[in-house]
Amino acid sequence: MKVSLNWLSDLLGRQLEVDDVSHRLAMLGSPVEGVEALSPDLQDVIVAVVERVEPHPNADRLTLCHVHDGTEVREVVCGAPNVQAGRKYPYAPVGGTLPGGLKLSARKIRGVVSHGMLCSASELGLGSDHEGILELRTEAAAGTPFLDVMPIEDTRLDVEVTANRGDLLGHRGVARELSAVYGVPVKLPAIPQAREAATPRRVELKGAVGGVDVNIEDLDGCPRYMAAVIRGVQVGPSPAWLEARLRAIGARPINNVVDATNYILFELNQPLHAFDARRLRGDRVIVRRARRGERLTTLDGIDRALGVAMTMICDGDGPIAVGGVIGGANSEVTEATTDVLLECAYFDGRRIRNTRRALAISTDASYRFERGTDIDAMDEALRRAVILIRSVAGGDEPEGPIDVYPRPRPQRAVFVRPERVTQLLGTDISMREIEQHLSALGFVAAPKDGRLHVQVPAWRPDVAREVDLIEEIARLRGYDSFPLELRSFRPSSVPSDPDEIVRRRLRQLLTGMGLHEARSQPFVAPGHPDAARVVNPLSAEESCLRTDLMSGLAASVERNWGAMERGVRLFEIGHVFRSRGGEALPDERARVAGVVTGPRRPPHWTASGKAPDYDRWDARALAEGAMEVAVPGSRLEPRDDRWIVLARDGTERGWVGPVSADRPAWAAPLYGFEMDIVSGARPAVQYREVPAMPAVERDVALVLPDEVSALAVEQAIRSAAGALLESVHIFDEYRGAELAGRSVAWRLVLRAKDRTLRDEDADGVVTRVVAALKERFDVERR
């Protein structure tokens, strides 16, 4: 919300300081997010007295003014008709500069030299009124800087207002907050040429004002509706002070009637609407729900279909405004308007919210009604608006406003228990102090049975229960006033998530293997049949949730390739989703995936700067490392050109192998893996005795025909070797044309627990193994 520092200062009756206001508002919960100094470029303009006005010798429409600038009298040619001798006007002398950079020089106009310029409001950047030179009603002497007599220098504060504090959307609300900390009352600034307005008349459901019948049919949507009729207004530009005030908060002046309603909106947070009273058909105003099929062209020129849940303002023929949201073009105040019906109403926030959502529009009015306005301050706002309109646009109020308010809301009250305040805030606060803080904010607090009975003003709809008041007490006391005192606590009864340990181990393992941890956006384009759909995606390319991690990693690899990076090593741990057709929340599971491409290790000079590229065997080993942590007890099974991760129970939990990606010719092949992370704590590793006896190694090289797999041979070796076999692994493979198949070499590590093995023991095992392999696969030792 944009706030004028001058306006706030007027409300509090003292000149406020930007830094102090900003700090205090921040510490009250409404930080100032931006400060903009509004200092129009008018330093050169001074007050001057016109001593004599005579016709221009060569032009009928121009005059020649003799202007006293405080030191001497100068001749100034003027085009405006309103300049009168003896009055004071803003004067820009020769050598001075006007807003927009216009530099004044002595200039001949129709044969007469003009020394400087008398200025209109628009020439000073103060308003849209081009009609005449701005007359200054001031006691200041000629030569006084113009800015001293017109305090239009201002500071615009951008105050952040939280969703619960609709009352701070008007200057008075912000002033109330500051009033509580400064200890000064809030007083509405006087309106120039104010004439007192008549007192409203309260009626039930219907009544009449200025010859217009007013009637509420939709009390839920609009519990209170006030209206005033002003006849004989003259619609035109607003005076400079009013335009300056609106401009200071970034609002665009429109005309005096509309500007006046906007002024009240931004001051008292009460949206008003002005109808052209002569355009009301049937001289009536009805507040009712829209009827099926009704339409209204609103002030923004859009023809809108109305819904039956919307509260409409109607005349005898049909809708003339969407209540609390936007007016209709058919009753708009125009230059030709002379009679105005001024509406001041309270609309239900929930209803307004639904209406403006359905119409896809948000206005200053809807924004405020949605957050709750002050239903008790409506008569004050309306009367002030009438006074203001009569001040700036003239006109008369034939009779006092009508106030349709059939069911006045009772005063709301909340109890506060001092002991609860202490319990929650952790420090003793006396009943007296509580009372002080609350009354500073406009609450009326009185002790009652050891508690405080607190009346809540209608401008604070957010305060509904005790804790709301405790927050007010803490706020006013100042959050800083509570000590930073670490007191004893009981540890959590909630067990930590065991899966976090699993994820941490995976990270340690994979970073240890040289992979960087990646994080990807989880949104993907549609394509997977089980992908969970986002109803309101940012774009079609991001309209589904990822079903795997690999697509994100592959995209990251491609981006790295795009940056000419040949070596990419990444892993990611994250959630993937599968749709359950909207019948239940998507299936969501944690997974880990990794990719590698390019050099297997950093190039080193001992290897002439060359390092082999990652291949499928690297990927397999990476995956096997991850599997031990992610899917304990799982194994790999070859399938086509990759491996499948099979859990102990036979379910497929992932894969390892080549990854397809858009690979430039210079890049190395890409390999990767992806697997589920099985939930649950992992059993601790159980110690096995460290061997005390030496091992004996024996190598067995076999020529294997193509159809015999290494795995099958290894299993056969294990079963034939017996108890002495500690481990067996492949250490070589050789393929040559001379071989029928390939030669694979195993190393057997043999060991007895209780003795040193003799060569005969080891040879015996090898003989047994070779015989068994011959028997089983018909293979020979090479």
Add this chain to the structure above:
Amino acid sequence: MSDPPEDSQLEQVARALEEISSADQGRLTELRTQLLGRKSGQLTQVLRGLKELEPAERQRIGARANALRAEIEAAITARAAVLSTGDRPIEDDLTMPGRARWLGAIHPVTAVVDEICDIFKELGFSRVSGPEAETEEYNFVKLNIGLDHPAADEHDTFFLEGPDAPADGAPWTPPGRYLLRTHTSPMQARTMEQHKPPIRIVVPGQAYRRDPFDPSHSPAFEQIEGLVVDEGVSFVDFKAGIDYFVKHFFTRDTAVRFRPSFFPFTEPSAEVDVQCQICRGSGCSTCKQTGFLEIMGAGMVHPAVFEFCGIDAERYTGYAFGMGPHRIAMLRHGIPDIRLLFHNDMRFLNQFVVTS
């Protein structure tokens, strides 16, 4: 015409190869001639005789012979290089770089998450996690965020396929629409429903807001939620707990500021600012001249949340907080654009190998 070569010749060559590494200059020249000499070099003759062999044999012996030639050439070159340094003992140049291995980096956001959670563990918190796909009931309703309150709008929710919003005027029924959680706060409700106080948890995890991906917003982002529920937990405990965290995560002399704010699920609510780590509080562009940086939203748990989650709001009090590790990682490392944390650029991630 030459004789067909035999394996024995190759074995002779192989034996000579072993001699190279210890040969002196004169012997090296002899060996070169003996093995690779153009006319009568032993290996030269083998290679020359290959054409006399049967094809299978030619391939076998040829492959071995060629491999041997490469080895011999490399060995002679290496030995010659050693001998050329003269009689001085050979010493390694210790300014040469070592043989490195790839080291991976923990993502800077993960590192921040772990560090934050570890500090809270010192304060007796346990670390839990929960689902990212949630319901309106847990993401909003149980956290006292009325679906028709303007506060719900500020969440810019991604909705998932599932139940529709109630038609105009129809009452809302649980669990409501499906969505991607807009904060990690649903775990407050899920934990309170499943566990009895004392509850002290931190909940890291991914949350989602319908923000375009730009330098300061990401539709998916990391968040850490914290919740404390017990008898006698007060605003003073809240302030002290957060202060402890800030002083351990940043530096012991970092000033902390608590400002009133509004969140539907806490009251009193607070915005927590820390002294700007860049300018140390004197004002700079990072902190917009305020000297402070906003790092978390927090406050005392709203009694309505306790009521929604079946906890006696008169007996128990507590505090809750939420913060964004992406933003904290950006501040900590001086990263100007949040998207860098999602691009997985090797040149970016390489920088975090040591720090994390």
